[in-house]
Amino acid sequence: MKHFFRTDAQPSVATRCVLSTLLFALLIAGYLIGSYSRHLENPHDNVMPTLSQMLDGVKRSAFERDRNGDLRLWLDTFASACRFGMALGVIGLAIPLGVGMGLFPYVEALFYRFLVFFDKIPALSVLPILFIIFGLDELSKIALIIIGVFPTVALEAYLRAKTIPQEQIHKAHTLGASEHEIAYRIVLPQIFPKMLDTIRLNLKAAMLLLIAGESLAATVGLGYRIFVVRRYVAMDIIIPYVLWMTILLFLTDWCIQWVIRRRYAWLDK
Amino acid sequence: MPRFRSLVAALMVAGLVVTALPHLALARDKFTLAISIYAGWMPWYYAKDQGILKKWAERYKIAIDVVEMDYIPSIEAYVAGKVDAAVMTNMEALDMPARSGIDTSVLIVGDYSNGNDALLVRGIADVKGLKGTAVSLVELSVSHYLLARALEMHGVKESELKVVNTSDSDIGPAFIANKSQKAVVTWNPMVMTIEQTPGVSKIFDSSKIPGEILDLLVANTKVLNEDARFAEALVGAWYEVMGLMSQRGPDADKVLTAMAQRSNASLNEYKAQLRTTAMFWTPEAAIDYTRGTEIKEKMDFVRNFCFKHGLLGENASSVDVVGISYPDGTIQGDSRNVKLRFDTRVMEKARTGQLRQN
Numbered sequence: 001m002k003h004f005f006r007t008d009a010q011p012s013v014a015t016r017c018v019l020s021t022l023l024f025a026l027l028i029a030g031y032l033i034g035s036y037s038r039h040l041e042n043p044h045d046n047v048m049p050t051l052s053q054m055l056d057g058v059k060r061s062a063f064e065r066d067r068n069g070d071l072r073l074w075l076d077t078f079a080s081a082c083r084f085g086m087a088l089g090v091i092g093l094a095i096p097l098g099v100g101m102g103l104f105p106y107v108e109a110l111f112y113r114f115l116v117f118f119d120k121i122p123a124l125s126v127l128p129i130l131f132i133i134f135g136l137d138e139l140s141k142i143a144l145i146i147i148g149v150f151p152t153v154a155l156e157a158y159l160r161a162k163t164i165p166q167e168q169i170h171k172a173h174t175l176g177a178s179e180h181e182i183a184y185r186i187v188l189p190q191i192f193p194k195m196l197d198t199i200r201l202n203l204k205a206a207m208l209l210l211i212a213g214e215s216l217a218a219t220v221g222l223g224y225r226i227f228v229v230r231r232y233v234a235m236d237i238i239i240p241y242v243l244w245m246t247i248l249l250f251l252t253d254w255c256i257q258w259v260i261r262r263r264y265a266w267l268d269k
Numbered sequence: 270m271p272r273f274r275s276l277v278a279a280l281m282v283a284g285l286v287v288t289a290l291p292h293l294a295l296a297r298d299k300f301t302l303a304i305s306i307y308a309g310w311m312p313w314y315y316a317k318d319q320g321i322l323k324k325w326a327e328r329y330k331i332a333i334d335v336v337e338m339d340y341i342p343s344i345e346a347y348v349a350g351k352v353d354a355a356v357m358t359n360m361e362a363l364d365m366p367a368r369s370g371i372d373t374s375v376l377i378v379g380d381y382s383n384g385n386d387a388l389l390v391r392g393i394a395d396v397k398g399l400k401g402t403a404v405s406l407v408e409l410s411v412s413h414y415l416l417a418r419a420l421e422m423h424g425v426k427e428s429e430l431k432v433v434n435t436s437d438s439d440i441g442p443a444f445i446a447n448k449s450q451k452a453v454v455t456w457n458p459m460v461m462t463i464e465q466t467p468g469v470s471k472i473f474d475s476s477k478i479p480g481e482i483l484d485l486l487v488a489n490t491k492v493l494n495e496d497a498r499f500a501e502a503l504v505g506a507w508y509e510v511m512g513l514m515s516q517r518g519p520d521a522d523k524v525l526t527a528m529a530q531r532s533n534a535s536l537n538e539y540k541a542q543l544r545t546t547a548m549f550w551t552p553e554a555a556i557d558y559t560r561g562t563e564i565k566e567k568m569d570f571v572r573n574f575c576f577k578h579g580l581l582g583e584n585a586s587s588v589d590v591v592g593i594s595y596p597d598g599t600i601q602g603d604s605r606n607v608k609l610r611f612d613t614r615v616m617e618k619a620r621t622g623q624l625r626q627n
Contacts, residue, residue, distance in 0.1 A: 136433065217434065217435040228434055230345070
């Protein structure tokens with residue numbers, strides 16, 4: 001262990017593997033021990049379900065029709081993915097808006113201070129108002145995600161657009177580029193991959209807002225299910241659902257990273 | 270391999286800590302009660318604030334820690350074994366702790382909802398008219414139970430309408446603001462607020478199913494068996510507050526005002542809520558109801574609802590998986606898996622004055 005805090009340490013591949021899996025193993029082991037001891041005391045325990053109970057929960061959620069004849073895991077995933085996708089689509093518009101703010105002083109004057117202020121509103125605390133304005137249907141859930149994440153992304157795009165050297169813009173002008181071309185053919189492509197990163201890092205916030213929206217009024221959705229089965233302490237369903245959401249989010253994150261690496265290989269070179 | 274050995278040692282320590290945790294709680298003088306806000310449970314807040322519970326705990330030489338929580342989290346804490354007693358309805362007592370294998374005893378049957386839960390509508394004449402509409406409610410709660418009972422009595426199937434799960438914190442304002450919402454099931458104080466909205470009418474409420482939605486104080490049977498003092502102190506404090514509330518005149522008003530304030534209502538609003546709550550003011554009344562035959566029929570409705578909606582476990586084979594025992598020794602359901610016990614012994618002590626008086 002004497003190399004542990006050396007900046008020039010070179011752990012072997014095997015050591016790396018062991019260290020990377022160590023915390024996962026500890027977490028799982030800790031859970032299994034806890035679950036086992038709770039089941040010794042109470043065989044009906046479902047606060048910390050055993051692996052087989054959870055597998056059964058997965059089977060019931062994903063592969064067997066429930067009382068209403070639904071394969072609910074897929075139904076929930078689809079409903080949540082739709083909401084998530086629509087919200088992300090709108091949030092994507094924050095990028096051109098941010099670029100516009102960064103380049104055109106009139107646009108900046110109109111939007112900048114408002115967005116800075118808007119960004120500070122904790123979206124969750126205005127949920128009741130959203131329900132009143134947008135109703136209890138899809139719109140309010142999507143609006144919640146947008147309100148929470150849109151300003152952040154727009155402001156990030158604004159800051160990034162501001163970092164583009166003024167010389168480049170002058171150069172484009174002298175070469176005869178239109179204002180429009182400067183903004184969306186010169187500045188936007190340069191900052192776009194970084195903006196993908198911003199969206200990637202905001203996925204978790206978006207997910208939290210989605211779950212919050214679904215927990216308050218819904219008939220289907222991943223967040224909805226978690227809150228409803230809580231009514232009978234069905235942790236054997238909740239834990240697999242949480243893992244499933246984590247995996248989905250992880251994969252989305254990974255896909256965006258992959259796109260950045262493949263399409264924007266020039267980035268940071 | 271010294272580093273490997275230290276790793277193993279660390280793992281063992283971690284394992285020991287995790288396994289030892291549940292056992293640390295044994296043999297003690299300190300107990301925890303979780304309470305949540307509801308008209309019929311406000312006496313607990315009064316007992317806490319005025320030191321009545323502390324006085325009773327001291328008589329029994331124990332300490333009772335009262336934690337104020339939201340309703341469902343408080344039951345979850347009880348199921349997880351983090352609190353020893355909690356307030357809940359008969360339905361949650363059955364489908365949360367009892368079905369999770371936590372042997373639970375009902376110490377106090379405090380009241381039943383006699384209009385506190387209601388089905389409110391816009392432009393619908395009766396329960397039959399609900400067909401094809403979306404009904405907002407907290408899914409799998411007593412509201413859902415009330416709706417199921419209303420539908421059953423009027424020959425409508427639940428599949429003929431759509432249930433929209435809506436959080437109790439938003440259900441009132443959302444229904445009032447959105448004229449497009451046609452039906453809602455909720456409880457007081459939300460019912461009172463919604464009812465005042467023009468164009469809204471009440472077509473069913475819990476006074477049509479009296480005695481079915483019971484508000485209880487339950488405690489972990491294992492904890493009670495180890496130490497009877499906790500239960501006696503709780504019951505003693507409860508009936509002392511019941512005595513204060515049920516006297517007439519300005520003294521009672523003072524008590525009720527304190528409770529109203531704690532539930533964020535005016536005295537008149539709180540009194541209105543109490544009118545739709547059938548309180549068992551005395552141990553006699555509660556014991557009579559608990560020993561009667563009616564409670565068994567009512568519990569049968571409740572457990573059948575729970576079973577049909579998967580609340581006794583999604584793979585539960587029958588409504589009988591969880592056993593419920595009554596003071597006369599009869600058992601509903603599996604006699605080898607009795608997890609919910611209506612027990613009048615401590616209330617009986619309160620009735621006959623056998624609780625410690627100083």
